[in-house]
Amino acid sequence: MPEQWNHKVFGVKEVGFEALALEVFDFQSKNSPVYREYLQALKINPAAVTSLEQIPFLPVRFFKSHTVQTTLFEPATVFESSGTSGSINSRHFVKDLSLYEESFTNGFELFYGPVNEWCIIGLLPSYLGRNNSSLVFMVNKLIQLSNHPQSGFYLTEFDKLFTVLTELEKAEQKTLLIGVTFALLDFGAKYPQPLQHTFVMETGGMKGRREEMIRPEVHELLKTAFNCPAIHSEYGMTELLSQAYSKRDGIFHCPAWMKLLVRDEEDPFIVKKAGAGTINIIDLANIYSCSFIATDDVGKIHSNGSFEVLGRIDGSDLRGCSLMVLP
Numbered sequence: 219m220p221e222q223w224n225h226k227v228f229g230v231k232e233v234g235f236e237a238l239a240l241e242v243f244d245f246q247s248k249n250s251p252v253y254r255e256y257l258q259a260l261k262i263n264p265a266a267v268t269s270l271e272q273i274p275f276l277p278v279r280f281f282k283s284h285t286v287q288t289t290l291f292e293p294a295t296v297f298e299s300s301g302t303s304g305s306i307n308s309r310h311f312v313k314d315l316s317l318y319e320e321s322f323t324n325g326f327e328l329f330y331g332p333v334n335e336w337c338i339i340g341l342l343p344s345y346l347g348r349n350n351s352s353l354v355f356m357v358n359k360l361i362q363l364s365n366h367p368q369s370g371f372y373l374t375e376f377d378k379l380f381t382v383l384t385e386l387e388k389a390e391q392k393t394l395l396i397g398v399t400f401a402l403l404d405f406g407a408k409y410p411q412p413l414q415h416t417f418v419m420e421t422g423g424m425k426g427r428r429e430e431m432i433r434p435e436v437h438e439l440l441k442t443a444f445n446c447p448a449i450h451s452e453y454g455m456t457e458l459l460s461q462a463y464s465k466r467d468g469i470f471h472c473p474a475w476m477k478l479l480v481r482d483e484e485d486p487f488i489v490k491k492a493g494a495g496t497i498n499i500i501d502l503a504n505i506y507s508c509s510f511i512a513t514d515d516v517g518k519i520h521s522n523g524s525f526e527v528l529g530r531i532d533g534s535d536l537r538g539c540s541l542m543v544l545p
Contacts, residue, residue, distance in 0.1 A: 286311065342421075451468060
C-alpha cells in the first residue's frame, strides 16, 4: 500500500471511492489471513471482483472468534466491545492509532466544525476506567482537543452536570453533550433544562438498564426534557475506525471514506447501494483489520447515501455502550 495511506484515505472523493475500495480489497485479500481464508471458503477469486457490490463482506462476529489483522503487527491497542457477563466480546486489533484519531477528528470536524470551538461533555465512563473502549477513547481525545476547562466526563454526577450546563448556557458556549441513551434519559428526567447552545448526542445503549425503546421515542423524550428542536446521534462500533452522524430524525451521514450498502436478508450475497436490508459497511480507515464488514444491523439506505438504522436481525448478540457501566 502507499506510504501516505492516511492522506489517500481521508482525501478520497466520491468519484474515487470505488477504485480506492477495490485497491484496499486487493491488499486485504492478500495480506489478511482470516479474510483470505474466508474468500477461499466462498470460492471467491479476488481478481474477479470489479465492483463494490461484488466485494464479500466479513461477518462482524469474526471479530469475536478470530484475530482480524491485515499484515502481521504488534497492535498499538486492542479495543473491546462491551458485553454482559460471560459473553464473548469483539476485539479490534489496531496497528496505528493515528488512523483512528485522524478518522474521528476529521469526521467530527466535517459535520460540526473545529473541535476547539466546542466544550465536549461525555456522559460516559471515564477513559481511565474503560481504556479498551473505542468510544471512550474517541470522546477523551475530543475533550483534550477542545481545550475547554469545563470539558470532561460525567457518569453519575448529575447535579454537577446540571450546574456546568447552566453555566455554559449562560456563557452561550457551543457545547456537545454526548452520552449513552439510558444516561441521557435519566439525566433529562431528573434535571430537565432548556438547552439552546448545547447539542445533545446519543450513542445508543439501553440494554440491561431500561426497557428498549425505538429511536423516535427516545428523541421525543429528550427533546421535551431539554426543550431543544433536535437530538443528534452517533453511529459507530468497536469493529470500525470511523463514525456516521445524524443531526436530526435519525438520518445518518457518512464521511467520504465510509460507505454503507445493504444485503438481502434471505441471500447475503445480493448487495445493493440503496434500499432496505441488513447493513454492510465499508470503512477505508480499517486498512489493517478489515474494511468490509457485514453487520447485524437492519437499515435503509437512501439514494443520496444517507441511512437509517431500524433495528437488529433476530438472534444477534446484545450490544450497546450502556453495558460499559454495568457492574
